[in-house]
Ligand code: HEC
């Protein structure tokens with residue numbers, strides 16, 4: 001069901017809406033403050049398209065494949081872009097964990 005919702009959202013791909021894409025997503029993690037992902041920051045501010053992330057990197061919050069920071073450093077999940085080149089690197093934890 002969630003996948004169908006995402007596909008519908010992708011098909012419509014309305015760039016400007018009250019809530020952009022999946023809105024703000026919070027990742028509760030063990031051993032660090034929660035990490036926050038903002039669709040607004042990525043889609044509106046950084047001008048990325050839905051397909052830069054969906055469905056290859058991310059599905060939705062109920063089907064997310066949890067990754068560790070070690071996997072992220074190898075390019076998975078947020079690490080696909082947050083490598084210090086394409087986007088801010090992973091060394092400054094407070095970029096995401098607050
Ligand atoms: C920079 C990457 C990125 C971009 C670009 C992006 N998303 Fe997402 N999206 C995510 C992440 C990360 C999640 C959370 C996935 C998880 O929990 O594993 C998510 C989740 C979602 C969800 C599910 C929210 C929920 O509560 O389960 C929807 C719907 C969604 N995105 C739609 C969109 C649409 C539509 C666009 C384009 C307008 C878009 N996304 C662009 C990264 C992105």
Ligand code: HEC
Pocket residue numbers: 035036037038041042045046048052053057077078079080081082086087088095096
């Ligand atoms: C497809 C590439 C891509 C992916 C995947 C991605 N980001 Fe980003 N992110 C960017 C770009 C580009 C920027 C803007 C440049 C910058 O601030 O480094 C950005 C900016 C940010 C910012 C600063 C936002 C602001 O307020 O300006 C945060 C926080 C962030 N990303 C968190 C995340 C998290 C958490 C994930 C994984 C769930 C993620 N990003 C996945 C490309 C990506």
Ligand code: HEC
Pocket residue numbers: 027029030031032035064065066067068069070077078079082089090091092093094095096097
């Ligand atoms: C680009 C955003 C981003 C940055 C920067 C970042 N993290 Fe994370 N981190 C996340 C996200 C998102 C998750 C949750 C991933 C998931 O559940 O799939 C996570 C998960 C974690 C976890 C739980 C998984 C694990 O590896 O044990 C820890 C601990 C953690 N981060 C610590 C850190 C520390 C320490 C730093 C700084 C050295 C850092 N993170 C920098 C986004 C980030």
